[in-house]
Amino acid sequence: MLDYWQQDCERRPRTVQEMQTLIQSLSSFLPNKTPATVTRQDATAWLRHQRETRGNAPKTLEKKGTLMGALFSIAVKDEILSSNPFADFDYARFVQKIGVDTGEDRKPFSQEQLARIFSPEGLFSQRRQTGGGGYHARIWLPLLGLFTGARLDELGRLTLQNFESVPLPHFRIRRGKNDDSLRQIPLHPQLIDLGFLDYVEAIKASGQERLWPFLKTKGINKNDSEVLGRWFNGHIHKKLGFPDNVVFHSFRHTFKDLCRNAHIPKDAHHQLTGHSSSDTGDSYGEGFALEVLYEEIQRITLPFTIPRPLPFTGSKTLTKKAAAGHPHRVP
Structure with a gap:
């Protein structure tokens, strides 16, 4: 069989x-x-x-x-x-029929947890390139998860070919869980402010094709993104003391709540996250234009400051000079 x-x-x-x-x-x-x-x-x-x-x-x-x-x-x-x-x-x-919160279901991150993750004491405290696919994978993949709601494997597969600047900066998910997962996602303006486009250009200048050149698994039937997933989950559970019901996939849950709280229409954030709709009419047409999705995604704001990631140098070692020249703050 x-x-x-x-x-x-x-x-x-x-x-x-x-x-x-x-x-x-x-x-x-x-x-x-x-x-x-x-x-x-x-x-x-x-x-x-x-x-x-x-x-x-x-x-x-x-x-x-x-x-x-x-x-x-x-x-x-x-x-x-x-x-x-x-x-x-x-x-x-x-499924348990009575309303009892066992604490085992996967949860979105709270605002307090997000602030700790993206703080100088959180992800930004780890500057070495070894572990989890390297510094830039450990920083940018969670940031992309937060501001796009994309699945870890979708983000882990990104290459330069996934990015386009016309009509505005966005990336395409060309391989996903199902047909609804294939989509275009505009970059949130905060990702641009934090230097993500500069990072993409640095990757291109270094001659790399993959966005995360040090993110590689040794397992034959495993995805490269699992390296980051294991590192990230271990970091937030062991280093930050978060409960087991929050993991990297919690960013996807968090993004959906951020969309709801920003009053982004349901069919718009379904399109952003690649969720299917039960409404037959939603399958007609091409969906929202990128410009419209960009206008919607701009409504998402966070009440805390995210540090600016260090620049990509093309090396597995982040020099003290580079670190000193890019303090952890949003310009």
């Missing part, structure tokens, strides 16, 4: 690895079953087992069941199997 599923189109290595892991888990849980004899009750029992033994949250269970369901779905469509035990599964049954 796995081989058959892989024949339709090119699958991402990480997705194949996840599928292999799930198949092994299901096979171990149901050692006397074949795909043709797996029932809906078996699927339910396996998902419950995942919850009880691995502590999986409802969203994780839904992700696992949906991925396994995709494998069975291909076989059913081509009449290899008669039924898909994961089809139309009701994952809401695993």
Whole structure:
């Protein structure tokens, strides 16, 4: 079934690895079953087992069941199997029905947490180039996450080819989670004030193509961006003492709240973040023009000062002279 599923189109290595892991888990849980004899009750029992033994949250269970369901779905469509035990599964049954905040759900950053992250004592206290993909990846990726709401992997893949200056500075997400993820995002004016366009020009002048030249993973089926994700999450949890329910992806949640609080229309911030809409009419046309999105995104303001990142020198070592010449303050 796995081989058959892989024949339709090119699958991402990480997705194949996840599928292999799930198949092994299901096979171990149901050692006397074949795909043709797996029932809906078996699927339910396996998902419950995942919850009880691995502590999986409802969203994780839904992700696992949906991925396994995709494998069975291909076989059913081509009449290899008669039924898909994961089809139309009701994952809401695993959601706690009473209003209890367990503190485990992923949260947006608070204003106080953001101020600490982007302070001389936070991210800007680490000037060495080693760790997390280097100084500039550790600084600019969180800043881009805050002011665009883009996913870490989307930002980690950025190259010079993703940036355009006409009709205004913006970048294109050319590869994403789904079709709605492919979009154009204007740069927030504060990113420009902090020197991001200067950083892009410095990357170009150094002969680099990737925006984060030191962001590289050694894992075969891992994304380069995971290097920054692990470093950032470790930094805010261990160094800053933040709870486990905030991680890099919390920037995406934070951006959505910033848009709501700035009264940016829902369909506009959906377009900015690559979220799909349930309204059929929203799928017609090309969406908002970049100029309109730029006008909307300017409404987002923060009540604290963000230091200006050090310039890119093309070296893995940030010199004392460069650091002294660029104090940590917004000009």
